[in-house]
Amino acid sequence: MTLKAQFDHTNCGECPIRHRAVCAHCERDELEELEGIKYYRSFEAGQTIIWSGDPMNFVGSVVSGIASLTQTMEDGRTQMVGLLLPSDFVGRPGREIAPYDVVATTDLVMCCFRKKPFEEMMVTTPHIAQRLLQMTLDELDAAREWMLVLGRKTAREKIASLLSIIARRDASIHQSGMAGPIVFDLPLTREAMADYLGLTLETVSRQISALKKDQVITLEGKRHVTIPDMGRLMEEAGDDTDGGFLV
Amino acid sequence: MTLKAQFDHTNCGECPIRHRAVCAHCERDELEELEGIKYYRSFEAGQTIIWSGDPMNFVGSVVSGIASLTQTMEDGRTQMVGLLLPSDFVGRPGREIAPYDVVATTDLVMCCFRKKPFEEMMVTTPHIAQRLLQMTLDELDAAREWMLVLGRKTAREKIASLLSIIARRDASIHQSGMAGPIVFDLPLTREAMADYLGLTLETVSRQISALKKDQVITLEGKRHVTIPDMGRLMEEAGDDTDGGFLV
DNA sequence: AGGGTACTTTGACCGAAATCAAATGGAAAC
């Protein structure tokens, strides 16, 4: 996941690269240059943006909506390996071929740069590489945190971990602290949750029902979730209650 | 894992950062500067180099031996989240606290830089950041590949995947192609393999016995492995035979 | 050589999650 790589977009537009270029160290020309080569693309829910093995000729970041990175085995088993939220970066400079599918989980808008000029920019503008390094290190931490979830947690803990990540992301946007109940809409189907957690969709459904029965969460409809006690949820996830979990 | 981030060390010493600084783009002063602040540390097998939560005041790379990155839950469940081989980088600029344990799996020598001067170098020497970005992106790919292993593969496939990674690393060092049998010593105990694969050590042992019985591998002693047919092993791992697997 | 220790193998049994199957619910389409 990439959730730590988030920015305040309120005053600098929607692109994390540009944001940092404006606000931190860079001169105006660099901004202009990036401005000149950026463009927007929209995708519908379910649409595959990039197929594994295809050439990748752009990089970019999510403006709105959710995308997922997915790996698929020949026999159809699939594992989601990343969840891309607004401001998260997609693509990698110096790599021609996409190593996994990128799929729009919801309707999606991306801000893109053609790869070639972006790579040239990276050489001439050190801060872009440094910024990208920070973001990539955050993603690496998140991926490793998720390896613990996949490798060692029970189905119930996995569900609680996922809910806690989504809740936290929402909490950081909507509320200041994490006291009081947290309310959000699940942006994923049961199947997508299963693909993320390395479970079947039936197990996901059963564990959500169990958490509901045990009053760890409340559901209105299938997607609208209330977390009355975030600390309780994190206990269920097997995490330290004190916020050690990297989102 | 970090196996893709490997270098040819034959003519430039043992440190990947320095290697690139010398051979690719940089001036002599930069090399001198890095030379001046580097130092070596040795560790015995089993020794914990860095504890999760501790302050990290250095970065470095593995010179010889194997280290592992490990996460542990309060109840003792542990998951290895990375395997560090010679030339792999440890630590992250811009991060004070270690997010996981770093443990010497075998006797180990590391080449270290104090973090502060290294970070200063990163600002003044763009190529270091760019090099580090490439390495980190490779590690991220490897971590995501491993998420598929942890989330969706069977115990047998997991073992085959691990053997195939180790075999391939060794093959790349000892032989040019991957035709003919591959021979190597397992650098991990059954328990360490289990921690890497999200299994118990008993299951690891049983699956190794099964692969032996089915003649996918041959064992002499507990650790010395022969792979008569690498393609067969990769089929068992559930990977494309054509080398799609990121090491 | 003997004895200790740590690593590994093997067996018996159990349980959590997968699989197979059917029912329910909810929203869009007719």
Place this chain on the structure above:
DNA sequence: GTTTCCATTTGATTTCGGTCAAAGTACCCT
């Protein structure tokens, strides 16, 4: 309004890997 389609829930059964327990093996150390 009701039909259709999908997402979801729930149930019955199976299976893979975990757990508990007991040997077996190799290496080290006097």
